[in-house]
Amino acid sequence: MTVHTHDDQGDAARVEPATPGSYGEAPRGYRLPAATRLGPVHLQVADLARSLPFYEQVLGLHPVAHEASHVTLAAHGDDTPLVELHERPGARRAPPRGRLGLYHVAIRLPDRPSLGRFVRHLAATGARAGAADHLVSEALYLQDPDNLGIEVYADRPRDTWRRVGRELAMATDPLDAADLVRAAGDSPSAGMPAGTTIGHVHLHVGDIARAADFYAEALGFDRIVWHYPGALFLSAGGYHHHLGTNIWAGSGATPPAEDDAQLLEWTIDLPDQASLDAAAESLSRAGYQARWDRDARIGPQLVAHDPWGTTVRLRAVVTAVPAPGAA
Numbered sequence: 001m002t003v004h005t006h007d008d009q010g011d012a013a014r015v016e017p018a019t020p021g022s023y024g025e026a027p028r029g030y031r032l033p034a035a036t037r038l039g040p041v042h043l044q045v046a047d048l049a050r051s052l053p054f055y056e057q058v059l060g061l062h063p064v065a066h067e068a069s070h071v072t073l074a075a076h077g078d079d080t081p082l083v084e085l086h087e088r089p090g091a092r093r094a095p096p097r098g099r100l101g102l103y104h105v106a107i108r109l110p111d112r113p114s115l116g117r118f119v120r121h122l123a124a125t126g127a128r129a130g131a132a133d134h135l136v137s138e139a140l141y142l143q144d145p146d147n148l149g150i151e152v153y154a155d156r157p158r159d160t161w162r163r164v165g166r167e168l169a170m171a172t173d174p175l176d177a178a179d180l181v182r183a184a185g186d187s188p189s190a191g192m193p194a195g196t197t198i199g200h201v202h203l204h205v206g207d208i209a210r211a212a213d214f215y216a217e218a219l220g221f222d223r224i225v226w227h228y229p230g231a232l233f234l235s236a237g238g239y240h241h242h243l244g245t246n247i248w249a250g251s252g253a254t255p256p257a258e259d260d261a262q263l264l265e266w267t268i269d270l271p272d273q274a275s276l277d278a279a280a281e282s283l284s285r286a287g288y289q290a291r292w293d294r295d296a297r298i299g300p301q302l303v304a305h306d307p308w309g310t311t312v313r314l315r316a317v318v319t320a321v322p323a324p325g326a327a
Contacts, residue, residue, distance in 0.1 A: 013165035020238055023163040024222040030282035032220040032268075033275050034237030038198040039267030039315060040072075040081040041105045043148055046091040046261055050145050055083065058127050058142070059107070059150065060118070060191035077194035082107065091261045094147040100204045100255045100308045102263035103246060104141065104149030108199025109192065112138070115154035116184030118192075119177050131175035136161050136168065136240040138175055146261035153199060161240070167225050168240055170233070200235075201266045202244035203310055204253060208232050210307050211245040218286035219304070219312075220279060242268075255309045265303075265311035276302060276316040 016022070045051045048071055055061050061073040061083060069087040074080055083105070094102070109115050115138060122129055122140065130141035139153035162169040205211040211232055215221050221234035224241055230248055233241035256262040270276050280302050283290045290304040293313070302314040 015162050015164055015169055018158075018161040018163040018168055023166050023168050024224045024235075024238065025166060025216075025226075026222050027216045027220055029217065029285070030220040030278050031222070032236035032279070033271055035271040036236035036242065036275075037269050038201065038242055039269045039313075039317070040084050041198055041201065041266045042084045042086060042264040043102075043105070043144075043146075044086050044088050044091055044260070044262050044264050045144070045146050045148075046087070046089065046093070047145075048085060048087045051085055054144050055085070058122075058125060059152070060121065060189065062191060075194055075196035076191040078196065082196065082198055086264060088259060088261075091146065091259055092257075094256075094261050096147065098250055098253050099260075100206060100249060100253045101310050102148060103202040103204050103244070103248075104151045105198065105263070105266075106139075106151035106153055106200045106202065107192070108197050109152065109154045110195030112154050112156075112180065113184050113187070114193055114196075115140070115152070116180040116182070117187060117189040118152055119180050120184055121189040131177060133171070133173040133175045134240075135171045135173070138180065140175075148261060148263070149202075151202075155199075155240075158238075167227060168233075170225055170228065170240065198266075200242050200244060201263075202246070203263075203306075204249040205245045205247060205306070206253065206308050208245065208247060213286070214288065214306050215243060215245065218283050218288050220282055263310065265313050268312060268314045269317040270314060271316070272318060273300075273316045276300070276314055279314055 055073055062076055063071050064074045064079045065072040071085045072081045073083045075082065132139050137153045137155045139151050142150045144150055212223060215234050216223050221236060221243060224235050225233040231244060231246040233244050235242045280290060283304055288304060290302050293301045293303050295301055298315060303311065305311055
């Protein structure tokens, strides 16, 4: 489903190269820095013994910390936490529809051959997955044992991205899985490789305008795609999206209950303390509550909640990391 947009004169806009600065709408006030990236996601699950085989054997992550009710998972060859599973015994499975909060967590592989090896791995294990070509990326979609959505994807090079007017051109087209497998060559899959990151988070929200008010005008993301039916995509640094929001859960959707399987929180990593302080000031100025969480190991962190109760944690992580999608 290709995005259709129009220019200010109402004429059909042309598809053109998405050169830096040629697409997106910046917030009126604070703007997240280009070096913004995502940190770990925290998921609540019913049974770690049931969930771990999926995250280890199907997704290809490996535990770097394991406690009685909490497991931290990372890519192979890289101990940076990506997914943290928190067990709540008896937690109810996520419903297929009608609930706000998590739509999916998207794990970004470092290159197209890695995604091809993942396709081949899924075929060998018999795991079921959906698939799509989004023009800016190629993606596989799975559900974990608690019916929490997981996307695994790889970006296309930025110089192949296109725009329609000020919006990045994105679509939901058929995936050429056979070509992906050819790109993988003969190398066997050895789990998710070093360089794997959390690429984006996609949320069910109750209202797109309110989502834009919180995530763009208060938190500082750029709006990247806003004419996709029922959805808004946002990012920093010209990425296709660090965050997707949609109203596809329906008008009667409600937030998860405390004892539901769910996204507990997701993390935004900023490059310095000054950016974190500016984000705190922007949220406060817009009338949103946020609190400081002091962690002796990581430093001060800012914890905020969107209008539907989804928790986002912001941290200052001073590490040189290439911009996602720059390859």
